[in-house]
Amino acid sequence: MADSFIQTELHELRKEYQKELPGSELIACHPVSVRVKMTKTEYRQFDVCLQFPEGYPNTSIVVELKSKTIPEKLRDGLTKVCDTETKKLCGKPQLLPVLRLLKQFLDDNPFAICSEELSFIKKELITEKDQIKVKQKSGSISMTIYQDNYYFSFKMIVPEEYPAKQVCIQKVDDNFPKLFSTVFFNQAIEMARQCVEPPLKKKPKDAPFEPKPSLKLIAKFLVEDCIRRYPRDPCQICKDNAFPPDPKSVVTVPSNDRYIERVYCCHLFHHGCLDTFMKTPPFTGGKKCPGCKQRIYHDKWNITPRLAEERWAHQEAKRRELAEVVDFLE
Template sequence: MGFIDQEVTDVRAKCEKQVPHTKIIICSNSLIRVDIYPERPNRSMTVCLRFPENYPHNTSILVELKSRVYSDMLLTELTRLIDDYARDFLGKPQALLVISFAQQYLSDNPLCVCLDEIKQLRTDIKTPGSIESLLKLKQKNQSVELVAKGGRYSYKVTAMIPDSYPMKSVELCGQDSNLPAVLVRYLNGQSREIARQCVEPPIRMSKEALANFRPVRSLHRSLKFCLEATRDFHAERCPICNDTVLPEYPEDLEQDENSDFYIERVYCGHLFHQGCLKKYLAEPPFPKGGKLCPAQRRHPRSDAQTYMGKPQPGTASSSTATESGVCGIKLAHDRWVVSVKTAEARWAQKQARQRELEEVVDFLQ
């Protein structure tokens, strides 16, 4: 029996017993094809091996990796690693060693299923002129931890990668931040919503669109939102007074919900000092449909569309924002739920009191 014949026989007899999570598809002198993790479609990979001339004395085994799950970048890199590994065993049987190496690599590096997204996040983090955020990979518990920074503020979140990723979205947990509570709630809720939209179709969708819906990867989309939002918060200005909304030092944040410097976030995404917002809402004019946000532009995160790979409505394409030069979205504030008539009546009463006070001052003088 020749060398290759003996190696093929050994692979056929030992592969599935010695290398866990493998299944032989083809095992012949011309081609060995083995599936790794065939029981887990979202982690599966196919290893194709061929015996070149002068194998194994002068040439190592030829390796080709295939997968519908892993990126081309990962397949190329892993193929290079396997080639380097196989060269150390010239003159010896290499098929079982190569299959075992590939299986062990996938087992030790479960996060390689989202390698492209991790590389993109690392690129996003290295934005020139900004405080560099941190990205930590934890292979053992299949998680990616992001510490996003903006000024002296930070937001930490951990994304757990499920076994069924990307069919199931990442699970975001372990959030911690020195930002005000209203912004932490927004980051927590919106990032989870972005992740959910990646894998769940909208409720209102045509049958044709529903049939064509396919889950997309959620790690980069959800963490990119957290990264960019945290970077921008410390520099945002109140549309009324034009001062930065957040104080420079987190310890100076106003905790009293009744204070004028307590921070509010309105529906369109803009941040206001509570006192500035109440003053703006309480003063005329009082348009019939309610007051609109006076900010000079639409907020870049007025919705999640830009993180879903779609153009964001209400930016450059919005005629209202473009023509008026302002945000133009109706202001919604939980602490200001009054009708236009009530607002006008309150303003008139306030003005009447002011005139009475002025008359008393004039009389006393």
């Protein structure tokens, strides 16, 4: 009786799988085991192995999922979901229902391929104050990160072809100084692009280029290296926070002493502090960032050490002259 029950299910599967499971390949279809290769995209795919245990259909069909791209943890979770479903089907056909369930999961779940990256984001990057909204169907993750009185909202969309294509990043809203939110954003987009496009200049020793997952990388960069960092980053000269505590009092006039300058090494300075520093000796070897000793390159102070020296000498001479005048007047 069990044998003919299984035979009927196998027959049904052979007849229906193309219609019921489009894009799948039936690799084996025997009473011993059934194997189906399910593919949504190059990366979103798994092999489903099914076995009829003793006593089937009064016992649950045994499901095993194999995949090089879908993380083990997710496959385990999915196997458990299948177990729960098949228990409900005790005594009834289970083969097609389980396959349908798995197919649906693969179709509806762009996050299947990046479940570990997503759980990293939820566990390591987000605090209770922040907000995260994950939409399975559209593959989008919306995040609002709060740091002191600053906030930054952005959206990441995982494309169908992920990770061969990079996550798409969209700016939503923020109260960071405008220049900063633009820079964060452009850098994130550039990093994501580099995950999937080979460098133009290839070094001969480089291994062949393989696209890398970009979701965790980008989220970590934006949250840790940008949004959490800058509201507390000190001016490298006076050591006060470069960002004012109240975002509304961010200075927008570039020549104002409290205007925030971000230099090549990513350290911050108050415009006034940096201006004095750049115009004060020693100049030999160029001015270096006190925080990291990297040379400071900045459009506003783009002059040679020699010119800086001359200007400083000139200014000193003027200051001395003025001091003499003051002495004279006293």
